[in-house]
Amino acid sequence: MSEPVAPAGVAILAALLVGPVLAVPASSAPAAKAGAGRPSPAKPDPAMAGFVAGLRADAAARGVSEATFDAAFRDVTASDPAVLARIRRQGEFSRPVWEYLVGAVTPARLTRGRARASALAQTLAGIERRYGVPASVVLAIWGIESDFGASAGSIPTIRALSTLALARHRGDLFRGELLDALAILQRGDITPRAMSGSWAGAMGQVQFLPSTYLAHAVDFDGDGHRDIWGSEADSLASIAAYLKDLGWDPTVSWGYEVTLPQGFDLSAYEGDLAGFAARGVRRTDGKALPAASGTGGRASLYLPGGLGGPVFLITGNFEVIRGYNTSDSYALAVGHLADRLAGGPPLAAPWPVGAAHLDGDGIKALQQGLARAGFYRGDADGRAGPKLREAVRRYQIDAGLPADGYASPALLSHIGSR
Numbered sequence: 001m002s003e004p005v006a007p008a009g010v011a012i013l014a015a016l017l018v019g020p021v022l023a024v025p026a027s028s029a030p031a032a033k034a035g036a037g038r039p040s041p042a043k044p045d046p047a048m049a050g051f052v053a054g055l056r057a058d059a060a061a062r063g064v065s066e067a068t069f070d071a072a073f074r075d076v077t078a079s080d081p082a083v084l085a086r087i088r089r090q091g092e093f094s095r096p097v098w099e100y101l102v103g104a105v106t107p108a109r110l111t112r113g114r115a116r117a118s119a120l121a122q123t124l125a126g127i128e129r130r131y132g133v134p135a136s137v138v139l140a141i142w143g144i145e146s147d148f149g150a151s152a153g154s155i156p157t158i159r160a161l162s163t164l165a166l167a168r169h170r171g172d173l174f175r176g177e178l179l180d181a182l183a184i185l186q187r188g189d190i191t192p193r194a195m196s197g198s199w200a201g202a203m204g205q206v207q208f209l210p211s212t213y214l215a216h217a218v219d220f221d222g223d224g225h226r227d228i229w230g231s232e233a234d235s236l237a238s239i240a241a242y243l244k245d246l247g248w249d250p251t252v253s254w255g256y257e258v259t260l261p262q263g264f265d266l267s268a269y270e271g272d273l274a275g276f277a278a279r280g281v282r283r284t285d286g287k288a289l290p291a292a293s294g295t296g297g298r299a300s301l302y303l304p305g306g307l308g309g310p311v312f313l314i315t316g317n318f319e320v321i322r323g324y325n326t327s328d329s330y331a332l333a334v335g336h337l338a339d340r341l342a343g344g345p346p347l348a349a350p351w352p353v354g355a356a357h358l359d360g361d362g363i364k365a366l367q368q369g370l371a372r373a374g375f376y377r378g379d380a381d382g383r384a385g386p387k388l389r390e391a392v393r394r395y396q397i398d399a400g401l402p403a404d405g406y407a408s409p410a411l412l413s414h415i416g417s418r
Contacts, residue, residue: 045078051166052076055178064182072158072185072192079163083155086199087169097304097329098351104144104333105340113139113341116148123233127220131240132250138239140338141324145207149232152205153197157181161201161210177201180210189225196229204228205235208242216242246323247316254321254335255302255314257284257347266403269301269393276313284348289313302389304332306406310349319386328384356409363388366407369415370395 052073059069117124117139124135139148146152161181164174181201185192197203203210206228208217217226220237227234252273260266261280268279274297277289290297299313312332321331336347358366360382367388370376375398376391389405396403399414 043078048076048078048162048166052162055175058179059182062179062183062186064179064186068186069182072182073162074192075156076159076162079166080155080159080199083160083163083199084167087164087167095329096357097332098309098353100329101333101336101351105337109143109147109337110340112148113143113337116142117341120232120236123220124236127233127237127240131237131244131248133240133243133248134250134338134342136338136342137243137254137321137334138236139341140334141239141243141321142205142236143337143341144330144334146205149205149235152229153199153202153207155196155199156192157195157197157201157203157210158192160197160199164201174201177210180214184210184213189227190229194229205232206239206242208238212242213238216245242324243320246320248320249315249317252290252297252315252317254317254331254338255299255312256289257349258282258289258311258313259284259348260311266301267393267397269403269405271299272297273299273313273315281313285345301405302328302332303404303406304328305352305355306408307402307404309352310347322385326383326385358407358409358412362409362412363407366412366415367391369412373415373418 056069060066117135124138127133127138128135142148158178158181161174161178164170165172165178178201181195181203184190185195195203198207201209203213204227206217208228213226213228217228217234217238218241219226219234221227221231221233223231225231225234226238228238258276258281264279264281273289274291276299277291281289283289299315302312302314302318303309304312318331318335321334322328324334325331340346363384364380364382367376367378367380367382370388370391371380373395375395376388378387384407388407392407392411393403393405395401395415396405396411399418401411401414
């Protein structure tokens with residue numbers, strides 16, 4: 001399971017939106033799942049004991065009672081080695097986009113997703129009416145995050161977050177997430193034994209980090225608990241509520257696969273959908289590009305495999321999906337899976353399977369090279385995204401290269417030779 005990446009400001013937003021922390025009797029929270037809360041996987045570690053002790057005062061300041069705190073950490077005596085081993089293994093950031101898509105949009109997932117769409121049609125329709133996010137997009141995220149609830153993760157969240165916080169993975173992020181998880185337990189939406197998810201502390205069927213849960217999870221089934229572990233209705237509605245809060249625009253799709261006319265000027269890669277249509281850009285499914293105007297009509301070209309591979313016009317909704325997980329591969333997989341679940345065709349253009357591509361270290365080297373050349377600002381984190389695409393395009397335009405925005409090994413060599 002991938003590590004969801006909280007977009008900038010989400011943890012702060014969560015803190016601002018959290019209301020008074022109220023204790024709820026544990027018996028009123030959802031029942032614990034089998035297998036959750038298993039004993040700690042290693043002998044007691046004094047470093048973990050010291051970390052937990054140092055957390056107690058901050059938890060109390062958040063309104064977490066001594067009883068809640070002690071129950072949460074009862075089985076946390078050492079770091080989980082399985083969690084530590086996973087820190088550097090994230091498929092959506094280390095594999096080429098086409099390999100990620102093959103694993104994310106499978107015939108089996110499409111079959112299961114269509115069955116779930118039929119079984120939950122009424123619930124999904126109600127969610128779409130309330131939040132304005134298409135049911136197919138909600139289903140796609142649910143499918144990729146937890147295989148439609150079937151694989152939500154069984155690692156105890158408190159242990160996972162404690163391991164990551166003690167290791168200072170990504171600085172203080174996971175310490176803050178751990179305090180947010182304790183606040184969730186104090187509110188009574190879930191018990192410590194039932195609070196489980198991925199190795200990265202992402203929880204339940206929707207793989208929300210605790211800060212995201214506090215800010216965006218909803219109780220759609222009206223039982224008094226925001227249950228993203230056991231309730232399909234709450235899980236699906238929480239996905240939709242989160243996307244709406246991130247700025248989902250219901251007037252346009254996430255993007256469209258398109259073809260470009262001969263001699264198309266790639267340096268003009270942003271504009272209105274209507275303007276792209278006027279320049280001869282056509283959807284591969286034969287439908288017309290929407291005549292949207294204003295912010296909803298803005299789009300940009302995205303060539304995730306470079307020239308010769310699929311070409312997309314992506315809208316602001318693509319960036320909304322990236323707010324759920326900052327990987328370009330993830331956002332594209334969600335968008336394409338949503339289209340397929342809604343009855344759309346497979347991609348028309350082939351991927352450059354077998355072609356050389358940059359891994360995380362290669363992307364980092366490219367970022368550093370672009371920074372030295374004056375085209376890239378920001379951390380060299382080894383992750384592709386809109387900032388890198390923009391820097392690549394500006395470099396390509398400056399160097400007289402086709403401005404496809406593709407971070408390729410050839411481009412890295414070109415920068416090194418200038």
